[in-house]
Amino acid sequence: MRGVAKQLDFSWTSWFRPVSPPQKRFSKSSQDDPGLTAWCVEASKSLGLSELARKVKVSWNARMQTTAGRAWWPDRSIELNPKLKSCEPEELWRTLKHELAHLVAYERSNRRRIEPHGQEWQVACADLGIPGELSCHNLPFKRRQLKRNHAYVCANCLAVVRRVKPIKRAVACYECCRKHNAGTYHDRFRLVKHTE
Ligand SMILES: [Zn+2]
Numbered sequence: 001m002r003g004v005a006k007q008l009d010f011s012w013t014s015w016f017r018p019v020s021p022p023q024k025r026f027s028k029s030s031q032d033d034p035g036l037t038a039w040c041v042e043a044s045k046s047l048g049l050s051e052l053a054r055k056v057k058v059s060w061n062a063r064m065q066t067t068a069g070r071a072w073w074p075d076r077s078i079e080l081n082p083k084l085k086s087c088e089p090e091e092l093w094r095t096l097k098h099e100l101a102h103l104v105a106y107e108r109s110n111r112r113r114i115e116p117h118g119q120e121w122q123v124a125c126a127d128l129g130i131p132g133e134l135s136c137h138n139l140p141f142k143r144r145q146l147k148r149n150h151a152y153v154c155a156n157c158l159a160v161v162r163r164v165k166p167i168k169r170a171v172a173c174y175e176c177c178r179k180h181n182a183g184t185y186h187d188r189f190r191l192v193k194h195t196e
């Protein structure tokens with residue numbers, strides 16, 4: 001299995017299916033997202049996973065149909081479906097965390113074989129703030145269309161904040177600051193703009 005990139009749990013049966021070489025997967029239909037990559041780097045660091053922090057990469061893949069996201073091992077890369085940009089922002093963050101949790105579980109497993117959505121993955125989901133996450137990878141059938149205003153999401157608790165006008169200064173999630181930082185501002189809970 002070493003040296004062969006595995007696509008994690010695209011479905012139960014294709015888990016160990018060898019995938020096409022990197023140059024084919026990361027073609028023109030794929031576009032890096034430096035902002036989401038940076039978030040995953042920080043999250044990996046905060047979990048003490050330095051190799052994952054060094055290698056993790058997030059990109060958008062326009063060829064994805066109904067799959068919301070997928071994770072690649074040992075590439076340590078995440079692909080997201082661009083349709084997520086027109087979903088509610090928590091959908092995007094939930095998917096990103098779901099996929100990152102796969103990489104976290106693998107990084108921690110130290111080449112031990114683990115179930116894609118087994119206990120290790122569930123622990124990683126809880127560590128990333130989405131306890132009780134489901135194993136489903138599909139986009140929701142009825143996607144609620146995003147209203148045409150400015151949406152922000154707390155990457156910690158996935159709360160969504162909407163504003164008529166864009167937020168100019170750094171604003172953090174009130175609930176998370178109250179719960180985890182004695183009510184004062186912390187960058188970790190800074191609201192992230194949801195871009196379409
Ligand atoms: Zn999964």
Ligand SMILES: [Zn+2]
Nearest residue numbers: 154157173176
């Ligand atoms: Zn929050």
